[in-house]
Amino acid sequence: MAHAVPTMPVALDVNTLAQFVDPLPVPEIVPPQGHRSSPTDPPKSVPFYRIKAQAIASKVHRDLPPTKFWSFGPSTPGPTFETRAGEGLLVEWVNALPNEHFLPIDRTIHGAENDKPAVRTVVHLHGAKTRPESDGYPEDWIVPGKSSLYYYPNQQDAAMLWYHDHAIGINRLNIYAGLFGAFFIRDGVEEALNLPKGKYELPLLLYDRLLTRDGQLLYPVSPDPESPWVSEVSGNAILVNGKLFPYLDVEPRSYRFRLLNASNARIYHLSFANDAPFHQIGTDQGLLPAPVLLRELEIAPGERADLVVDFSEHRGAQLVLKSDALVIMQFRVSAGKAIETSSLPSALRPIAKIPESQAVETRLLTLDEFVNKAGKPAMLLLNASHWKLPVTEKPVLGSTEIWTLINPTNDTHPIHLHLVRFQILDRQPYEPWLFQTKRQLHFIGPPEPPAPNEAGWKDTVQAYSRMVTRIIVPFEGFLGRYVWHCHILEHEDNEMMRPFEVIPRA
Ligand SMILES: [Cu+2]
Known part of the structure; x- marks a missing residue:
């Protein structure tokens, strides 16, 4: 049959x-x-x-x-x-x-x-x-x-x-x-900061979906019916809070937008079509030390950005938010008078940089992609380890560690640790082949400090392709078993996720 x-x-x-x-x-x-x-x-x-x-x-x-x-x-x-x-x-x-x-x-x-x-x-x-x-x-x-x-x-x-x-x-x-x-x-x-609040503060949850002609969710599959997994899914429709191409009526004053990238795999490069500047005041785990003036924002799955946009210079105008060439939404600025009730202070929340000397352990952790015979991604792992292998990362409660994320793949992987918040130390280009064959870290460029809008408390870090990304992590909170994983959801599911266990001091 x-x-x-x-x-x-x-x-x-x-x-x-x-x-x-x-x-x-x-x-x-x-x-x-x-x-x-x-x-x-x-x-x-x-x-x-x-x-x-x-x-x-x-x-x-x-x-x-x-x-x-x-x-x-x-x-x-x-x-x-x-x-x-x-x-x-x-x-x-x-x-x-x-x-x-x-x-x-x-x-x-x-x-x-x-x-x-x-x-x-x-x-x-x-x-x-x-x-x-x-x-x-x-x-x-x-x-x-x-x-x-x-x-x-x-x-x-x-x-x-x-x-x-x-x-x-x-x-x-x-x-x-x-x-x-x-x-x-x-x-x-x-x-205490008098930031925009109430109706002037809105969440913007961004996520892309593939829609069929009759408007239903389409999750793509591989040509192999035995293993329908695909390595990354990006959609044709970018939804904001559940709508495609929405508009927002705003007054000519400052607004605070709490942005989340809830997409499976898409990294956004957000900007206004008219190149209007805006401020980023916070990242994943809260306020930055100071506002950062931006014209473009890159945000990966799992990351959040706390933004302040001042529309007072755009009275009567319509601003389109886009990601590269893709239209996301429109802001319609009213022409009338508006009263600015908020202010943007030059200092937000002090963040003490953790000295590297505080770390009691440095872990080298690889981000690995495996391809099938056809050269297509078949599986992704952390540290070349399957989910079910015994736990290898066992930080001591109350201690600080440096996690050195080594990415030989051609993708950025947004790496998320549960429980903790961390600071980005630096990213540095290295020679992947030497590491793969001899486990030697040979750097081919200087370390780059985090961008000013990443220089706060993070819980998800973009580990760039062919770079070594170092984060410093105080393991505070609770004992027990948690996970860390790539936030590209197709990667996480197949099996770019590992447990870690916070253990008591001996
Ligand atoms: Cu990944």
Whole structure:
């Protein structure tokens, strides 16, 4: 009997759609459903939230039918959390998804084998300092009908974090389906600065998707039906807070935009079409020491950027935000008078540079790509080690380490460590062949310090191609098992992810 050959649905040509016909949505701030006792010693009464991962349909554009998504709420992205540093909260993450996945699972990928349920979720709060049992370990997934109760102490500086699925082997599909949202921690340092706030502060969650002609999510597959995994997915439609080509009406004054790259693989090079300058005031883990004036911003998957844009010079104008040649969204600046109520101070939050001498351990860690017989990427690893091998990175709680990320591949890999925040020391070009054959680090250029807009606390670092990227990491917080991984989700799933374990001092 002949097998039916599945036909690839035809991709939408987004250039046929009218631009700037949908207003930018802003995900709602989720109210707590009451208070409960925290799992701390002593316990305290903390806000309690119940969040349901569910199948929804949402219109991404005026002229497209509703798109089927999975989301942590009735709309996508999921609702936004707002909390304060040191104020813990509890979330019951409920898996209320259907029993079948609507995106193509590769059963040859680790953790997604035939004996595993198709639909599994586990939630990680990216950037949070959380105990391991609430961190969303990739194997801690739950099936439809189940839930997990996670506690977030939020004992850390003000920052934009984001929650997203982290289920092993299908993470790229679950996030692509829409399982993510924003999480803001506030603190007194930030509030004392008089930055734009209230309706003048907005999250911008950027993610690209491939859409079919009838507006449905298309997740591409390889020509091999036995292993449909592809090495990177970039879409034709760039969504901002769930809309394609949205517009935002703004007053001629300053706005604060909290930007997140929630894409599977795309690195954005953001700028305004008229080359308007803007300031970056914060990065992944909070405020920078000082505002950095930019005309272009590069942001990789998992990274966040805290931006201030002053529209007062653009009264009556329409500014288009783009990434290279791709149009993302439009800002319509009103012509009327506006009152500037915020200010941009020259100093934001002091950040002490960690001296290299503080590090008690330096680890050389490689980022490896393996190709198949056809020369196509078949698998990616950290330190040439599969996920299931014993844990090799065991930092001592309270100690500082230097992680030297050696990237012989042709790609930038955004490397994310759970639990911790770190500083970038430098990046330096090296000769990959000498390292691969003799394990000798031979540098072929001077070390480059981080750019001013990276010179703050980070939790995701772009490890550039054919460069050695060094980060210095204080392992503070909790004991136990966490993960570090590439945030290109296709890489992470196949198997560019490894555990690390924070151990007690001997
Ligand atoms: Cu990668």
